[in-house]
Amino acid sequence: MQYNVIVIGSGPGGYVAAIRCAQLGFKTAIIEKYDTLGGTCLNVGCIPSKALLDSSEHFNNASLHFKEHGIDITAPKVNLKQMIKRKSEVVKSNVDGIAYLMKKNKIDVVTGVGSFVDKNTVKVTPSDGKETTLTAEKIIIATGSKPTPLPFAPFDKKRIISSTECLELKEVPRHLMVIGGGVIGMELGSVYSRLGSKVTVVEFLDSLIPTMDGTMGKELLKVMKKSGMEFYLGHKVTSVESKGKEVTVKAESKDGKTVELKGDYCLVSIGRRPYTDGLALEKIGIETAKGQIPVDENLKTNVDNIFAIGDVVRGAMLAHKAEEEGVFVAERLSGQKPHVNYLLIPGVVYTWPEVASVGYTEEQLKESGRAYKSGSFPYKALGRARASMDTDGLVKILADKQTDEILGVHIIGARAADMIAAGVTAMEFRASAEDVARMSHAHPTYMEAVKEACLAATANRPLHM
Amino acid sequence: MAIQINVPTVGESITEVTIASWLKKDGEVVVLDEVIAELESDKATFELTASAAGILKIKTPEGSTVPIGELLCEIEPSDSAAGKSDGNLKASPPDTPAETAKPTGGVKEMKVPAVGESITEVTISTWSKKDGDLVQLDEIIAEVESDKATFELPAEATGILRIVAGEGETLPIGGLICKIEIMSGGAPSSTLSSSTATIAAPSASGDGSYAAGHPSPAAAKILDEKGIATNQVKGTGVGGRITKEDAQKAQPSAPAKPAQKSAAAPVAPPGERNIRNEKMTSLRRTIAKRLVAVKNETAMLTTFNEVDMKPIMDMRSKYKEQFKEKYGVGLGFMSFFTKAVCAALQEFPAVNASVNGDEIIYHDYCDVSIAVSTPRGLVVPVIRNAESLTFDQIEAEVVRLATRGREGKLSIEEMTGGTFSITNGGVFGSMLSTPILNPPQSAILGMHNIVERPIARKGEVLVRPIMYLALSYDHRIVDGRESVSFLVRVKEMLEDPGRLILGI
Numbered sequence: 001m002q003y004n005v006i007v008i009g010s011g012p013g014g015y016v017a018a019i020r021c022a023q024l025g026f027k028t029a030i031i032e033k034y035d036t037l038g039g040t041c042l043n044v045g046c047i048p049s050k051a052l053l054d055s056s057e058h059f060n061n062a063s064l065h066f067k068e069h070g071i072d073i074t075a076p077k078v079n080l081k082q083m084i085k086r087k088s089e090v091v092k093s094n095v096d097g098i099a100y101l102m103k104k105n106k107i108d109v110v111t112g113v114g115s116f117v118d119k120n121t122v123k124v125t126p127s128d129g130k131e132t133t134l135t136a137e138k139i140i141i142a143t144g145s146k147p148t149p150l151p152f153a154p155f156d157k158k159r160i161i162s163s164t165e166c167l168e169l170k171e172v173p174r175h176l177m178v179i180g181g182g183v184i185g186m187e188l189g190s191v192y193s194r195l196g197s198k199v200t201v202v203e204f205l206d207s208l209i210p211t212m213d214g215t216m217g218k219e220l221l222k223v224m225k226k227s228g229m230e231f232y233l234g235h236k237v238t239s240v241e242s243k244g245k246e247v248t249v250k251a252e253s254k255d256g257k258t259v260e261l262k263g264d265y266c267l268v269s270i271g272r273r274p275y276t277d278g279l280a281l282e283k284i285g286i287e288t289a290k291g292q293i294p295v296d297e298n299l300k301t302n303v304d305n306i307f308a309i310g311d312v313v314r315g316a317m318l319a320h321k322a323e324e325e326g327v328f329v330a331e332r333l334s335g336q337k338p339h340v341n342y343l344l345i346p347g348v349v350y351t352w353p354e355v356a357s358v359g360y361t362e363e364q365l366k367e368s369g370r371a372y373k374s375g376s377f378p379y380k381a382l383g384r385a386r387a388s389m390d391t392d393g394l395v396k397i398l399a400d401k402q403t404d405e406i407l408g409v410h411i412i413g414a415r416a417a418d419m420i421a422a423g424v425t426a427m428e429f430r431a432s433a434e435d436v437a438r439m440s441h442a443h444p445t446y447m448e449a450v451k452e453a454c455l456a457a458t459a460n461r462p463l464h465m
Numbered sequence: 466m467a468i469q470i471n472v473p474t475v476g477e478s479i480t481e482v483t484i485a486s487w488l489k490k491d492g493e494v495v496v497l498d499e500v501i502a503e504l505e506s507d508k509a510t511f512e513l514t515a516s517a518a519g520i521l522k523i524k525t526p527e528g529s530t531v532p533i534g535e536l537l538c539e540i541e542p543s544d545s546a547a548g549k550s551d552g553n554l555k556a557s558p559p560d561t562p563a564e565t566a567k568p569t570g571g572v573k574e575m576k577v578p579a580v581g582e583s584i585t586e587v588t589i590s591t592w593s594k595k596d597g598d599l600v601q602l603d604e605i606i607a608e609v610e611s612d613k614a615t616f617e618l619p620a621e622a623t624g625i626l627r628i629v630a631g632e633g634e635t636l637p638i639g640g641l642i643c644k645i646e647i648m649s650g651g652a653p654s655s656t657l658s659s660s661t662a663t664i665a666a667p668s669a670s671g672d673g674s675y676a677a678g679h680p681s682p683a684a685a686k687i688l689d690e691k692g693i694a695t696n697q698v699k700g701t702g703v704g705g706r707i708t709k710e711d712a713q714k715a716q717p718s719a720p721a722k723p724a725q726k727s728a729a730a731p732v733a734p735p736g737e738r739n740i741r742n743e744k745m746t747s748l749r750r751t752i753a754k755r756l757v758a759v760k761n762e763t764a765m766l767t768t769f770n771e772v773d774m775k776p777i778m779d780m781r782s783k784y785k786e787q788f789k790e791k792y793g794v795g796l797g798f799m800s801f802f803t804k805a806v807c808a809a810l811q812e813f814p815a816v817n818a819s820v821n822g823d824e825i826i827y828h829d830y831c832d833v834s835i836a837v838s839t840p841r842g843l844v845v846p847v848i849r850n851a852e853s854l855t856f857d858q859i860e861a862e863v864v865r866l867a868t869r870g871r872e873g874k875l876s877i878e879e880m881t882g883g884t885f886s887i888t889n890g891g892v893f894g895s896m897l898s899t900p901i902l903n904p905p906q907s908a909i910l911g912m913h914n915i916v917e918r919p920i921a922r923k924g925e926v927l928v929r930p931i932m933y934l935a936l937s938y939d940h941r942i943v944d945g946r947e948s949v950s951f952l953v954r955v956k957e958m959l960e961d962p963g964r965l966i967l968g969i
Binding site for chain 2: 335336403
């Protein structure tokens with residue numbers, strides 16, 4: 001079958017690219033190796049983890065806060081089976097939604113492993129073996145990524161698990177050891193911590209969520225410690241051994257002190273690596289570099305008609321980054337000239353309190369030598385936060401010292417993930433801190449913390465602090 | 466400090482001029498580049514324009530004869546006056562001209578001025594306004610080319626433009642280019658207000674901030690697609706940011722900019738040798754280069770023929786309803802011309818070829834470039850594989866490309882790679898012209914207006930709707946026999962559309 005565009009992979013990058021291509025009039029096919037569409041994000045990533053985070057958050061509130069709210073109930077119990085079932089239903093409805101979108105946009109969905117025959121031909125091999133061949137003028141590779149294992153302790157998917165298995169556990173762990181204090185480790189760690197597991201996090205670097213602004217990592221550590229999680233920062237894991245129902249993790253600090261942890265589950269969340277297995281890239285002369293497919297600024301590979309987007313290429317491994325790139329490539333193929341501003345793609349951690357940021361971190365500004373000023377406002381001074389008892393966290397605004405232009409917005413606290421959109425909008429229009437401070441922010445809302453932090457940044461004159 | 470305006474040098478042998486008339490009164494506010502007087506030498510009459518905005522102080526009265534260099538008048542720059550009046554022009558909402566403009570009954574005939582001693586004729590390159598458009602005094606309405614240089618033609622009055630000479634037409638000095646039915650008053654067109662806005666805007670929008678010139682995400686995309694650099698666009702957003710609307714309105718060759726840069730550069734006062742001293746925009750340079758290159762690097766000639774359009778017109782009136790009903794697109798002339806052209810191109814491959822150094826590249830497909838006039842200028846999108854398209858497909862494609870062209874949405878890819886071009890000056894009233902080749906193509910067919918003409922057939926005089934056809938071709942690879950025969954074949958197939966069906 002001949003198409004204008006073939007997209008390989010139906011995660012957020014792939015399915016969005018396919019939909020945009022179809023909207024622009026291209027005859028499009030999308031190849032997906034698994035039986036359900038939506039890739040990592042919908043099936044074993046963003047969506048299921050948010051479902052469990054919400055469920056565990058409710059349980060947490062019911063267990064710890066309802067009494068204070070004046071709601072008297074007997075101590076709630078975790079029904080993990082039901083929690084996982086609900087999560088699966090959420091996943092299913094999203095995945096079905098993507099299937100509907102494919103149909104609505106008349107995009108042909110072909111199930112099976114896609115592999116290149118030549119630069120215009122992809123053969124698709126499904127699990128039942130009946131091969132099909134598709135040809136297209138342009139091809140977009142969106143095959144995503146998979147969890148990176150520890151070289152000395154591969155996933156056994158039973159006790160030494162990745163995020164995928166962590167979303168399908170049959171029991172609440174007694175002691176969940178999390179290796180890697182990044183976004184995924186923190187999110188899944190906090191799910192089970194709320195459900196009653198003892199959670200210990202071992203992280204190689206000296207701070208949590210190290211790619212984000214340092215203040216965020218520090219605050220998150222404070223809050224997570226308060227909730228009962230234990231941390232070994234600056235520790236390198238030297239061995240992970242699973243025997244029967246027990247896993248032993250040994251780690252070493254920089255000054256040689258060793259620590260030995262024993263638990264029933266070990267989540268390895270040290271990162272993700274691009275996935276290109278089965279693509280037969282060698283057939284078309286594409287060589288990966290560190291597993292990634294190299295692309296130019298137009299996301300074009302070294303083969304003229306082949307593009308790659310999302311986790312499989314350089315850049316933050318975020319669903320919305322993949323989506324932006326999907327739209328970018330589709331529009332460029334049709335002759336339009338969109339742009340992706342990578343600096344203004346927000347990063348989010350869905351713990352509670354949430355963490356969200358956009359723009360430069362304070363560390364980046366210091367290193368670049370750019371003169372900046374900063375202002376912050378704590379949630380505990382915020383009326384709305386006191387009303388809901390979500391007083392952990394703060395908003396930090398970084399602005400140019402001279403022009404007051406907002407250079408970075410960093411939020412840890414309730415609703416940060418939604419609030420950051422205002423930061424992205426302001427920065428896309430190069431607003432100054434004073435500009436935002438002079439905009440009306442509804443009262444009482446969490447967004448007022450942003451307004452106050454901007455007042456603090458622009459002229460050190462917050463009103464409510 | 467008053468700015469003095471002296472009698473400019475207008476020709477080698479001219480030593481004095483007479484002030485034929487002052488068009489503005491002493492004490493009146495004048496704007497930059499406004500025509501303020503008419504001067505007469507014994508070679509020609511030309512206009513004096515204000516080299517600054519401000520209050521006019523006439524020093525030499527009408528009727529006086531003054532030597533070159535003598536003081537004619539002074540302009541007292543009055544920033545607040547200029548700013549205010551410009552500001553007012555800018556602030557007034559763009560009323561439809563019909564509301565405030567009134568016809569005065571006068572008609573200004575614009576003739577080709579003398580542009581240099583050795584130049585005897587010029588060609589109208591492009592009309593940037595359409596017949597019937599409201600044009601403002603000094604607004605650039607066309608581009609005119611001599612074989613020395615290309616220059617822009619500003620309107621000599623405010624009013625309704627009536628085009629006489631179409632694109633591609635060559636006129637002698639003194640020839641009638643167009644007429645302007647003069648209107649008094651009238652709200653400024655958006656082009657004019659944007660040009661005054663360019664001057665006055667800094668005060669209106671406050672000091673440009675650090676974000677001046679920063680395009681919003683949509684604006685950045687639109688400007689990139691139009692090939693306009695963001696620093697060429699004045700942002701009207703907060704602090705000088707470029708809004709989506711700014712980007713949508715932005716034009717590649719900004720007529721407003723020359724007005725700002727050149728002090729007093731009236732277009733071609735007769736007798737002067739130099740047309741312009743102002744720097745061309747890079748788009749203008751590219752266009753100029755290409756046009757001159759085509760004339761220099763090709764052996765361009767034009768052969769003519771005429772077509773009796775009655776058979777096609779009859780077919781159209783007979784079938785156009787059904788056609789529209791079945792295909793949802795009107796049956797125009799382009800499908801007939803395109804089909805005839807493609808059939809003839811198959812028989813005369815040299816006409817469909819291009820020169821590349823020492824090689825001739827022959828194409829076995831016909832990608833037909835069609836010249837589309839848009840408010841922004843001429844664009845030439847390509848109908849790919851026109852030889853395999855049906856009539857309805859061609860008409861649909863023409864509509865699609867023309868719409869995209871007028872919306873400024875055509876991509877570079879859509880405008881390159883044609884193998885043959887068709888241009889239609891007839892829509893502007895052109896009777897006959899010598900179209901210029903569209904490099905690297907080796908031929909272009911010019912369609913013209915259809916005029917009922919008396920012709921002789923079999924000893925009898927008949928009146929038929931006749932269109933003159935012009936085929937400009939590159940004689941390096943198309944010889945006379947081929948070009949003439951090609952055009953004859955096209956004529957035959959147009960006069961007898963049955964030939965298209967039978968392939969004869």
